[in-house]
Structure formats: C-alpha cells, structure tokens
Amino acid sequence: MAEITPADLELVGEQLGRFPRGCLRVASRCECTGPLVVQTAPRLPDGTPFPTTYYLTCPRLAGAIGTLESTGLMREMEAELAQDQELADQYRAAHERYLLDREKLGAIQELEGISAGGMPNRVKCLHVLIAQSLACGPGVNPFGDRALAMLSPWWKPTSCLS
Numbered sequence: 088m089a090e091i092t093p094a095d096l097e098l099v100g101e102q103l104g105r106f107p108r109g110c111l112r113v114a115s116r117c118e119c120t121g122p123l124v125v126q127t128a129p130r131l132p133d134g135t136p137f138p139t140t141y142y143l144t145c146p147r148l149a150g151a152i153g154t155l156e157s158t159g160l161m162r163e164m165e166a167e168l169a170q171d172q173e174l175a176d177q178y179r180a181a182h183e184r185y186l187l188d189r190e191k192l193g194a195i196q197e198l199e200g201i202s203a204g205g206m207p208n209r210v211k212c213l214h215v216l217i218a219q220s221l222a223c224g225p226g227v228n229p230f231g232d233r234a235l236a237m238l239s240p241w242w243k244p245t246s247c248l249s
Contacts, residue, residue, distance in 0.1 A: 114222035
C-alpha cells in the first residue's frame with residue numbers, strides 16, 4: 088500500500104463525486120493506474136466511527152458489483168456459508184483479518200468486533216468483500232475472491248472516469 092498523494096485524493100474525489108474523508112493509503116490500483124480501493128481511518132475527521140477499512144472508489148467497478156449483487160448472489164453465498172463449515176471458517180478468518188488491519192490504524196471502542204460487509208455471519212455487501220480481496224490479495228476473503236472472478240473487465244486503459 089502506498090501513502091495517498093494529493094493527486095490520488097483529487098482523483099478519489101472525482102470517483103466518488105464528493106470530498107474523500109479519512110483516506111490514508113491507496114490499497115489497490117486499477118489497470119488504468121487510478122485508485123481502486125483506499126484504506127480509510129477507523130474514525131473520520133469529524134469523529135464519526137467508520138468501519139469500512141477498505142473502501143472501493145472506482146465507479147466502473149462499483150457499477151459492475153452492483154449488477155452482480157442484483158442477481159441474488161449474496162443470498163446464494165449466505166446459504167452456502169450456512170452449509171459449509173470450511174467456508175465459514177475461511178470467512179471468519181477474513182473477518183478477523185479485517186479487524187486486525189483496522190486495529191493497526193487505531194482502536195475504536197464503538198467498532199469493537201464489527202468488521203464490514205456482513206462478516207462473519209452474513210454476506211450483505213460485495214463491494215466491501217471485493218475491496219478486501221483487492222487490498223489484501225487472493226486467499227484472504229473467499230467471497231470477495233469469488234465475486235471478483237465473476238466480473239468482466241471493468242477498466243479502461245486510460246481512465247475509469249471517462
């Protein structure tokens with residue numbers, strides 16, 4: 088992960104359509120070289136607790152994930168989670184990794200034991216799970232890895248904003 092630069096912050100602002108809050112590092116870059124996922128502080132500058140340590144910023148990828156979510160995939164994943172103990176253990180490990188990664192940035196009492204995306208017992212946001220997979224690499228979040236593999240290429244060689 089690389090410290091976020093002023094140019095990165097400007098691009099993230101364009102991606103989000105608003106001023107980015109609490110961004111610390113670029114956790115993953117897109118094929119177009121722009122920020123894809125940023126690592127955020129566990130407490131925003133205004134004092135609000137913020138559980139989403141890995142925040143997906145690319146609008147093209149976010150749209151592709153939204154389309155994937157609309158297929159009912161999360162319900163299928165949750166059903167599988169309830170039936171497969173090995174998968175449940177892997178997903179719990181992804182949750183614990185998320186908590187450890189956030190803890191390194193600062194302990195926030197209000198967020199204790201809470202990760203993101205529904206982990207460790209539900210699958211409620213593929214954006215978060217894919218962001219963790221992109222930031223931490225394959226093998227960390229089984230559902231993030233799987234959903235990412237299901238997506239068609241979303242990037243453009245020049246810029247995902249055009």
